[in-house]
Every structure is written in C-alpha cells, then in structure tokens.
Amino acid sequence: MKKITEFEKLVYAATKKIPRGRVSTYQEIARAIGKPKSARAVGNALGKNPFAPKVPCHRVVKSTGEVGGFLNGTFEKMKLLKKEGVLNLGGRVVSLDHKLYVFR
DNA sequence: AGACTGACATACC
C-alpha cells in the first residue's frame, strides 16, 4: 500500500542508514532531510512506520537523549537496543554524544 | 475539490 509521501520516504531512508549499535535523533533526521524544524514531522512519519522492522524507529531517540515514544508498547525493542549497548537501564541512551549517528 | 482542525515521538523563548 505504500501510502507514503516523499517526505516520509526521506525519513525512512535516513533512518535505515543508522548503523547497528548507533542511534539518531529526530532532530538529526529532520536536519538530514533538509528540514531541521520538522523533527515532529519526522516523528509523525516514524509513528506510522509502514516499514516496521525495516525502519528501526526504536533506534531513533529524542533529542534530549531519552528513548522516545516507541516505548508506548514497543518497549520490547528496547531490549535489543540494550543488547547493542545503545541503551542504558531506565530507557536512557548511553552517552548520546558517543552513540549518536550523524547523517552526512 | 478545497479548507480547517487535531494530533505528534521537538524546539525555542
């Protein structure tokens, strides 16, 4: 069904680029697609997440270093993140500046 | 078909 827009395509493409063991923020993704003010729109697109496991929205965190809204029922994925050493107990990112993946 | 409102996982003041 691919009912996605060009904007979402960019968001998913950027999110998919996140390597394992790394995380990114909505702000970074928004900036990566050329709309640094669209962090919310990024979240909106990821929230739909038609590419569920393809687009690791669980690997995208808030700009504050918190894990983000995927905790809302998807917290099982958080375990995987912890396994990758990205998250810390309590749903916090381990040194965001150290794990943050920046699009270039 | 066109316009408005609500919702969303942020950012800024």
Added chain:
DNA sequence: CGGTATGCCAGTC
C-alpha cells in the same frame, strides 16, 4: 517548567 512556534499528515466538513 510552561507556553508558543513550527512542519507534516490524516480525518472531517
């Protein structure tokens, strides 16, 4: 810490 500003989407009228 709280309210306002911003961007995109979806549903509704």
